[in-house]
Amino acid sequence: xxxxxxxxxxxxxxxxxxxxxxxxxxxxxEGMVRPVEAGEPITGLSYETYxxxxxxxxxxxxxxxxxxxxxxxxxxxxxRGFVPSFACSFRLRIASSHRKEALAAMDWFxxxxxxxxxxxxxxxxxxxxQETAR
Amino acid sequence: xxVTVLFFGPYADAMHDSSVTLxxxxxxxxxxxxxxxxxxxxxxxxxxxxxxxxxxVNHQAxxxxxxxxxxxxxxxxxxxxxx
Numbered sequence: 647x648x649x650x651x652x653x654x655x656x657x658x659x660x661x662x663x664x665x666x667x668x669x670x671x672x673x674x675x676e677g678m679v680r681p682v683e684a685g686e687p688i689t690g691l692s693y694e695t696y697x698x699x700x701x702x703x704x705x706x707x708x709x710x711x712x713x714x715x716x717x718x719x720x721x722x723x724x725x726r727g728f729v730p731s732f733a734c735s736f737r738l739r740i741a742s743s744h745r746k747e748a749l750a751a752m753d754w755f756x757x758x759x760x761x762x763x764x765x766x767x768x769x770x771x772x773x774x775x776q777e778t779a780r
Numbered sequence: 781x782x783v784t785v786l787f788f789g790p791y792a793d794a795m796h797d798s799s800v801t802l803x804x805x806x807x808x809x810x811x812x813x814x815x816x817x818x819x820x821x822x823x824x825x826x827x828x829x830x831x832x833x834x835x836x837v838n839h840q841a842x843x844x845x846x847x848x849x850x851x852x853x854x855x856x857x858x859x860x861x862x863x
Contacts (some may be wrong), residue, residue, distance in 0.1 A: 672795060696786070696788055700862075734863050760860065760863055764788065764836070767862070
């Protein structure tokens with residue numbers, strides 16, 4: 647059983663390949679920043695995290711997911727600070743023996759993260775970023 | 781006793797500040813629930829937002845009856861939007 651959780655500054659870089667002994671299913675979910683928020687164009691999202699609680703909560707959820715769904719491994723990463731539109735701000739990788747438990751765990755984890763992990767996003771409107779650039 | 785509570789996200793926006801220090805009527809120890817009640821009483825603009833919020837004590841979300849001491853780090857955790 648392997649669990650990794652991390653809060654990282656800025657957009658997440660592409661994930662390296664991942665191998666887990668005994669895994670018949672490897673799932674990777676990436677949350678991307680959309681260029682529009684509430685109908686308004688944005689340049690990106692700024693993520694505020696309460697450290698170190700945010701990382702600890704991600705790790706706690708990962709541990710709970712491993713136990714609940716009999717997973718082999720979970721790796722989760724979330725951005726802190728500014729992430730531009732079209733970039734990745736969240737990545738969850740799950741390894742399990744079979745696909746069903748991995749797919750169920752993916753949904754379960756993300757639902758709980760959105761309820762319990764102290765991370766807040768703030769959209770940065772295009773106008774605001776232009777003012778900042780001046 | 782005095783306790784300092786940290787705010788993030790929409791709570792900090794509503795308060796126009798990232799923390800507040802409360803003068804609690806209790807002497808040495810109060811509870812997380814009492815802190816939340818004091819916040820709602822003294823800062824009416826937080827009332828609605830606090831309904832679904834938890835109090836974290838020293839980086840752990842706690843139940844309302846959790847004892848709180850003067851030097852503990854408190855934070856309002858709610859309306860999160862990760863992902």
